[in-house]
Amino acid sequence: xxxxxxxxxxxxxxxxxxxxxxxxxxxxxxxxxxxxxxxxxxxxxxxxxxxxxxxxxxxxxxxxxxxxxxxxxxxxxxxxxxxxxxxxxxxxxxxxxxxxxxxxxxxxxxxxxxxxxxxxxxxxxxxxxxxxxxxxxxxxxxxxxxxxxxxxxxxxxxxxxxxxxxxxxxxxxxxxxxxxxxxxxxxxxxxxxxxxxxxxxxxxxxxxxxxxxxxxxxxxxxxxxxxxxxxxxxxxxxxxxxxxxxxxxxxxxxxxxxxxxxxxxxxxxxxxxxxxxxxxxxxx
Numbered sequence: 001x002x003x004x005x006x007x008x009x010x011x012x013x014x015x016x017x018x019x020x021x022x023x024x025x026x027x028x029x030x031x032x033x034x035x036x037x038x039x040x041x042x043x044x045x046x047x048x049x050x051x052x053x054x055x056x057x058x059x060x061x062x063x064x065x066x067x068x069x070x071x072x073x074x075x076x077x078x079x080x081x082x083x084x085x086x087x088x089x090x091x092x093x094x095x096x097x098x099x100x101x102x103x104x105x106x107x108x109x110x111x112x113x114x115x116x117x118x119x120x121x122x123x124x125x126x127x128x129x130x131x132x133x134x135x136x137x138x139x140x141x142x143x144x145x146x147x148x149x150x151x152x153x154x155x156x157x158x159x160x161x162x163x164x165x166x167x168x169x170x171x172x173x174x175x176x177x178x179x180x181x182x183x184x185x186x187x188x189x190x191x192x193x194x195x196x197x198x199x200x201x202x203x204x205x206x207x208x209x210x211x212x213x214x215x216x217x218x219x220x221x222x223x224x225x226x227x228x229x230x231x232x233x234x235x236x237x238x239x240x241x242x243x244x245x246x247x248x249x250x251x252x253x254x255x256x257x258x259x260x261x262x263x264x265x266x267x268x269x270x271x272x273x274x275x276x277x278x279x280x281x282x283x284x
Contacts, residue, residue, distance in 0.1 A: 014237075016078045017070035019043060021063055021089075024082035025124060026055035032082060041066045043089075052123060057142035060089030064143055067093025067238070079240040084111050085127045085139070087196050087240050092143040094194060094238055101194035101237055103131065103153045104230070106180065106223075108200045108214035110158040110165050112172070117164030125162075128155065132174065150174045152189055156182070157201050160214035180218045183226050192237035195230060199242065 021043040022032040028044075036042060043063045047055040063079065067090050070077040079090050084107065094101055105111070111128040114135030118125060129135045133147030140147065150173035157180055161169065169176055177183060180201070203217040218226075230236060 014074065014076040017041065017066075017073070017075040019063065019066045019070070019077055019079045021059065021079065021081040021086050023059060025085060026052055026059060029082040032080065035080060041070075053136070053138040054142075056085060056088075056123070057139045060086065060092065060139060060143055063089030064092035064096065068096040069093075071097035071099060071237070076236070077238045079238075081240070081242050083124050084196070084198055084242050085124060086242065087127060087194075088130065088139050088143065088145060090238055090240050091131060091148070091194065092140075092145040095146060099192055099194075099237055101152075101192045102189050103148055104183075104193060104195045105153065105155045105198075106157060106196065106201045107155070107198040108157055108160050108217055109198070110155065110161045110169055111198075112155070112158075112169050112174075113162060113165045114168065117162060117168055119162055119164075125165075128153070128174075129168070132172070134168070134172075152191070154183070154186075154188075156180045157217065159216055180226050181222060184229050188233065188235075191235070193230065193233065193235045194238040194240075195227075195236055196240045197242075 018037070018040040019042075020032060020036050020040050022029050023044075026047055033042070043059070043066060045058060045062050047058050063086060067077045067079070071094065077090060077093065079086055087103075091101070091103070105128055107128075109125065111125055112134075113122075113125045114129050115121075116135070123136065126136055130137065130140060131145075131148055132150045132153060133140075137147075139145075153174040154177060155169070155174055156177045158169070158176065159178065175186075177186065200213060201217055202223060203219055204213045204215065
């Protein structure tokens with residue numbers, strides 16, 4: 001597949017290829033492995049000693065390979081991981097397979113910090129900035145990833161922003177839609193869609209087993225409506241989902257059985273996201 005094919009890429013007709021990376025950044029998150037079915041690809045390389053960026057690069061390289069192979073085999077990669085840095089590997093794989101996607105980033109946070117704006121130095125708060133060529137670039141360079149043009153990125157929600165990060169988003173050319181329901185009436189740029197869903201976008205009353213909760217946010221029903229709308233475009237070529245933390249799910253609010261059943265997509269493919277004490281089920 002080459003970039004000339006992407007405009008007419010009918011992604012809803014694809015079969016999913018689930019890819020599990022059971023890590024939070026460069027630290028193993030063994031509880032995630034309970035999600036996997038026998039046909040899932042497991043990205044669990046031995047990471048080298050060294051700086052976190054080097055270790056993450058070693059983690060993302062096989063994820064890029066899995067993603068590329070999935071696309072070239074006519075499947076839609078669906079990446080499951082514990083953090084929001086793994087989209088670096090997914091995007092690298094999509095590019096290698098000839099796709100130049102529009103990135104739609106669902107998140108309670110902006111993930112748009114750089115070393116100059118971050119108050120914490122947390123790499124997990126930087127990946128979206130990285131993907132458009134801002135700030136930390138070690139991992140992109142290690143994967144030969146070409147940063148996305150900012151006008152091909154849609155950030156939705158991002159209700160919990162650091163001050164410097166907020167200013168950076170306002171100055172950038174990314175499209176920021178604070179209300180996820182705005183996607184229902186927004187025209188999308190041409191090209192295949194890569195949808196990244198950080199589960200903490202949901203209201204904490206419905207999804208509390210997350211690392212970084214933020215007050216407010218859409219309900220499961222509202223998010224379901226938006227996802228269904230996106231599915232009807234027939235352009236979703238890749239999906240990634242983070243950041244359920246099984247260590248925090250002490251009450252079984254998000255069961256492994258449910259979560260694993262949950263992660264397919266649309267029209268013969270589906271997404272289910274398990275929330276609070278119940279389940280919201282999305283069928284495209």
